[in-house]
Amino acid sequence: MVRITDLVKTYQLEGIEVRALRGLSLTVDPGAFIAVMGPSGCGKSTLLNLLGCLDRPTSGTLEIGGVDVSSMSPTDLAILRSQKIGFVFQTFHLLARASAFANVMLPFVYSGYPSERRKPRALELLQYVGLQDRVRHRPNQLSGGQQQRVAIARALANDPGILLADEPTGNLDSKSGLEIMALIERLNREGKTIIMVTHSRELAEHAERIVHLLDGVMIRDEVVAERRVAEVRPDAEPA
Amino acid sequence: MTLLEHAQVSLEAVVANKLRSTLTTLGVTIGSTAIILLISISIGASHEVTKLVEGLGSNLFMVAPGRGKGGPLTASPSLLRLSHAERIQKETSFHVVVSPVLNNLAAVRYGREAKAGVIVSGALPNFPEARSWRPTQGTFLKKSDLELARRVAALGRTVETALFPSGDSLGKDVVVAGEKFRVIGVMESKGQLFDIDMDNQIFIPLTTAQRIFGTSALSFIFVAVPKPDDIPAAMAEAKRIVGQTILPEQFSVKSQGETLETVQSISLIFTAMLGSVAGVSLLVGGIGIMNIMIVSVTERTREIGLRKALGAREPDILIQFLSEAVLLSFMGGCFGVTLAYIGSVVVSKASPTFALSISTFAVGLALIFSIAVGTFFGVYPAYRAARMDPIEALRHD
Ligand SMILES: Nc1ncnc2c1ncn2[C@@H]1O[C@H](COP(=O)(O)OP(=O)(O)O)[C@@H](O)[C@H]1O
Ligand SMILES: [Mg+2]
Numbered sequence: 083m084v085r086i087t088d089l090v091k092t093y094q095l096e097g098i099e100v101r102a103l104r105g106l107s108l109t110v111d112p113g114a115f116i117a118v119m120g121p122s123g124c125g126k127s128t129l130l131n132l133l134g135c136l137d138r139p140t141s142g143t144l145e146i147g148g149v150d151v152s153s154m155s156p157t158d159l160a161i162l163r164s165q166k167i168g169f170v171f172q173t174f175h176l177l178a179r180a181s182a183f184a185n186v187m188l189p190f191v192y193s194g195y196p197s198e199r200r201k202p203r204a205l206e207l208l209q210y211v212g213l214q215d216r217v218r219h220r221p222n223q224l225s226g227g228q229q230q231r232v233a234i235a236r237a238l239a240n241d242p243g244i245l246l247a248d249e250p251t252g253n254l255d256s257k258s259g260l261e262i263m264a265l266i267e268r269l270n271r272e273g274k275t276i277i278m279v280t281h282s283r284e285l286a287e288h289a290e291r292i293v294h295l296l297d298g299v300m301i302r303d304e305v306v307a308e309r310r311v312a313e314v315r316p317d318a319e320p321a
Numbered sequence: 322m323t324l325l326e327h328a329q330v331s332l333e334a335v336v337a338n339k340l341r342s343t344l345t346t347l348g349v350t351i352g353s354t355a356i357i358l359l360i361s362i363s364i365g366a367s368h369e370v371t372k373l374v375e376g377l378g379s380n381l382f383m384v385a386p387g388r389g390k391g392g393p394l395t396a397s398p399s400l401l402r403l404s405h406a407e408r409i410q411k412e413t414s415f416h417v418v419v420s421p422v423l424n425n426l427a428a429v430r431y432g433r434e435a436k437a438g439v440i441v442s443g444a445l446p447n448f449p450e451a452r453s454w455r456p457t458q459g460t461f462l463k464k465s466d467l468e469l470a471r472r473v474a475a476l477g478r479t480v481e482t483a484l485f486p487s488g489d490s491l492g493k494d495v496v497v498a499g500e501k502f503r504v505i506g507v508m509e510s511k512g513q514l515f516d517i518d519m520d521n522q523i524f525i526p527l528t529t530a531q532r533i534f535g536t537s538a539l540s541f542i543f544v545a546v547p548k549p550d551d552i553p554a555a556m557a558e559a560k561r562i563v564g565q566t567i568l569p570e571q572f573s574v575k576s577q578g579e580t581l582e583t584v585q586s587i588s589l590i591f592t593a594m595l596g597s598v599a600g601v602s603l604l605v606g607g608i609g610i611m612n613i614m615i616v617s618v619t620e621r622t623r624e625i626g627l628r629k630a631l632g633a634r635e636p637d638i639l640i641q642f643l644s645e646a647v648l649l650s651f652m653g654g655c656f657g658v659t660l661a662y663i664g665s666v667v668v669s670k671a672s673p674t675f676a677l678s679i680s681t682f683a684v685g686l687a688l689i690f691s692i693a694v695g696t697f698f699g700v701y702p703a704y705r706a707a708r709m710d711p712i713e714a715l716r717h718d
Contacts, residue, residue, distance in 0.1 A: 136630060136711045157634050164632020175627045175715065179337050191326045192632035236631070 084110040084133060084244065084275065089142035091128050091298075102128040104298035105142070110277060112243065115270040117286035118279045120295035126279040127248055129295070133277060134167050134246045135159045147243070164193040168237030168274075170247040174229045176221040182208060182232045183217045189239040207235040211265060227258030234265060245269060247278040251285060263288050264312035288312060327637075331645040334617070335652070342649055345613045348606020349653025349694060350660060353687035355599035357661035359592060360683035366588040379549045381452070382556050382576040384409070384542040384563055399538040400567045403527075406542045413558045415546050420444065420451035423530045424540040429523060430496040431484040439480055440522040441497060443530020451545040459491045459506030462526050466505075470528040475506035477522035497523070498533050552576050603690060606653060607698035614646050614702035625706050626714025639707035646699025647692055654691025658684050 091103040102125045110116055118126050131137045132144060135151055143152050146166060151159065176185050186204040189195075195203070208217055211231035221229050230250060237245060247266065251259030263285060270276045278289065286292045287310045294302040335342045386399035406421040423443035429436050446462050449455045456475055466473050474495060481490050494501040502525060511519035531537055546555045560574045618625070625638055633641075661684075665677045 131712050134630065136715075160629070160632050160634040163630065169630050171715070175623060175630075177624060177627070179333075188628070189631040191330075192628070192634075192637060240632075 083112050083145070083147065084108075084277075085143075085145045086133070087143045089129075089132065089144065090140045091125070091132060091137070092140045101298055103132070103139075106295075106298070106300055108293065108300065108303075110275060112275055113270070113273050114291065115267075115276045115289045116278070117289035117292045118277065118295060119281070119283070119286050119292055124295045125298040126295055128298075130246050130248050130277065130279055133244075134169055135163050160192070164189060165240055166242050166244060168234075168240075168242040168245045170230070170233055170237050170245065170250045172249040172252040174221070174226075174233045174253075176229055176232055176236075178221055181218050181220055182213055182224065182235075185221070185232050186235045186239060189236060193240045195240060203239070204235075207238055208232070210238070211235045225258065226254050227261055230254060230258070230262050231265065234262070234269075238269070242274075244275045244277070247276065249279050249281065252281070259285065260312045267312055284310065327640050327644050328648075330641050331648045334645050335648055338617075341613065342652070345609055345649055346606070346653030346656060348602050348609045349650050349691050350606070350656040352599050352601075352603035352606050352694070353654045353657025353691050354660040354664065355595050355602060356687040356690060357657060357679060357683040358664060358677075359595035359599055360686060361661070361665065361677060361680050362595070363588060363592045364680050364683070365677060366585075366591075379577065380546050380552065382544050382546070382552055382559070382574060384544070384559055384572055384574050386538075386540070386572055387570075399540060400571045401539040401542060401563075402537060403539065405563050405566070406539070408562050409542065409544060409559050412562050413555055415551050415555045415558075417547075417555060418447050418451045418545040420448045420543045420545070421527065421539045422448070422541050422543065423527060423534065423536070423538065425530070425534050427498050429480055429484065431490075431493060434484045436480055436483040436521070438521070439477075441530065442522055442524050443527040443534075444524045445527055448524065448543075451543045454511060455509055456506035457509045459504070461506055461508075462524060467526045467528050470526055470532060472500055472502045472529060473505045473525065474502040475508055475524040476504055477508050477520040477524075478510040479518055479520040480523055481507050495523075497525070500533060549578075552578065603694050606650070607694040610646050610649050610695060611698040611702060613649070614642060614699055615705070617645070618642060618702050618706040621706075622709065622714045622717035625709050626711045626717065629709070629711035630715065635707040638709075639703045642703035642706045643696065643699045646703065647695035650691045650695025650699070651688070654688045657687055657691070661687075 086106060086108050089103050089106040089108075090101070093100040093102055106125075106129065118129065120126055128137070132139055133146075135144075135146075135154075139152055143150055145151070146162065151162060154162070177188065180188070183204055186207055187200060190197075190200045190204075205214070205217065208214055211234055213228060213231055213235070216224060216228060216232075219228075221232070224232065230253075234250075245266070250266070251262050254262065266276055266278065267288060276289070278285075280286050287306050287308070290306055290309060292302075292304040292306060293300055294304065384401060384405065386401050401421070403421060406419045410417065410419040425441050426438055427441045429439045429441070444462060445467065446464050449461050455461070459475070461475050462473065465471070474497070476484075476490060476495075481488070484490065484495060485493070490504045490507060493504050495504060496502070502523075508520070508522075508524070513519065544555065544559060546552055556574050556576060563572055563574070628638060628641075662679055665679050668677045
């Protein structure tokens with residue numbers, strides 16, 4: 083479970099205070115699928131970075147799995163990130179010189195994953211995202227959708243409970259975007275907690291709940307009445 | 322993260338930029354080459370010097386004509402006489418062996434074989450004792466040879482080999498300055514002293530030498546003292562004794578130690594020169610590595626952000642970039658070892674008398690230095706990488 087209470091994040095920008103989050107409270111149950119929407123600059127990424135323990139709140143508390151992380155040491159936060167949280171970014175952030183396989187292997191060194199199980203695990207994950215034939219390809223030899231699949235496989239490496247996705251389909255065409263949505267839905271069905279930022283109302287409707295932000299506060303917490311499902315035939319070959 | 326994993330990550334980064342990595346290591350390569358050659362040369366030189374001390378006898382000093390520089394074949398007319406040698410022998414408080422010599426260059430001939438430019442040295446029977454230089458075959462000059470000014474000779478090894486390739490010189494007559502000399506002995510080999518072949522020499526009675534060269538002057542007076550510690554005091558006495566009859570600028574008293582000091586100071590200058598080359602190139606190399614690491618850290622800002630997002634802690638990032646710097650520098654060190662080795666082979670081929678052998682100690686030291694340089698100059702860039710804010714790093718473009 084993720085619970086935030088009165089979360090405030092203020093940036094100092096050349097002496098001017100930028101209030102990115104102004105007292106946000108939110109509870110996300112385990113296994114939930116939440117979409118975060120709002121205009122550009124309303125604090126969506128700030129929220130996700132705080133949830134991912136990449137940044138510290140100015141005030142307020144953040145609990146992950148019942149533990150208050152706002153007072154944890156940088157080392158403990160790093161361990162938490164490596165074990166409980168998976169990140170998916172809009173721009174993929176793959177290592178350009180490394181193969182799909184090597185990119186998926188990357189998180190293992192920081193979590194101390196048993197070395198003899200790394201290779202099979204990475205191959206299994208690449209198979210899971212449908213890239214078993216692209217194991218040795220480098221990012222520039224892959225399409226955008228395929229690159230994001232590699233990034234998702236990497237996010238899953240240490241089997242985290244929470245997946246944070248900041249506009250995961252923002253750089254993709256609508257077909258690849260839907261395929262990524264299908265993958266995220268499937269992960270959610272298999273028990274992962276998903277928190278996804280998106281600009282698209284349609285994509286947000288794949289989630290069970292949409293949190294609307296404006297200027298650092300929540301203006302609406304909407305339960306999706308009719309959830310969309312990304313229709314992908316189970317036997318279809320992913321592009 | 323294990324050390325092996327760190328090494329692997331660093332190696333991948335270094336290999337990814339082969340040309341840049343190689344160029345970056347150049348400074349350290351030159352630096353460690355210089356270190357290795359420097360130490361190997363000075364070790365070689367000190368071996369050489371020790372050999373000289375042993376060869377000449379560390380308890381020896383000499384009185385030479387002129388001031389200071391008088392080499393074995395000094396051109397200035399010598400005012401040293403046998404009487405000086407006799408007075409040194411009589412008047413010093415030490416138990417000394419005083420052995421004067423008269424040297425001249427001449428051709429030595431046997432049958433159709435001739436050797437030009439041989440040092441013909443008129444000596445006394447005590448010469449072997451004074452110089453620790455003894456015959457290996459036959460005998461040296463005897464007292465009676467001197468008294469009767471006999472025409473007998475003990476040959477240096479080079480002369481013997483040149484005139485008697487089959488080695489049967491004893492009892493044969495060689496011709497020096499138009500006169501026949503009976504060979505009575507062959508001296509042990511002394512090798513090179515600086516650039517003079519000590520074995521290209523023959524010894525004849527001093528009295529005979531004075532007669533055939535028509536002079537009563539001496540080239541040197543060698544004085545051997547019982548203990549090396551006695552040298553300074555004995556030298557002072559000899560200086561005083563000789564100074565009673567000739568002017569101070571007409572002779573000099575010098576010990577082998579002083580000669581060796583000159584050699585050592587020359588090798589010290591050489592060492593200092595190579596040392597500063599080594600120091601400067603290691604410094605430049607280190608700064609080069611620091612520079613390229615700062616570039617590398619900046620280029621890979623997003624990678625650093627990503628690694629942090631994936632759970633890398635500050636020490637992980639620090640070690641990653643530090644070991645990359647050390648790896649670069651260590652590679653430079655290894656190239657340096659290779660280069661120094663090639664250099665030593667080339668030098669040894671070019672001049673066989675100057676056999677330069679690479680010392681293991683020097684190789685070890687150069688490698689340690691290269692690692693130290695990488696560590697020292699790698700810390701700052703690595704620290705910068707480790708301290709990056711993950712979010713800003715991820716946003717970097
Ligand atoms: N590091 C920062 N320094 C200063 N201001 C920042 C920083 N990060 C974000 N902001 C500001 O905080 C606000 C929220 O940013 P962000 O969370 O990135 O918005 P969103 O992701 O919703 O577009 C914006 O006004 C942005 O300019
Ligand atoms: Mg954003």
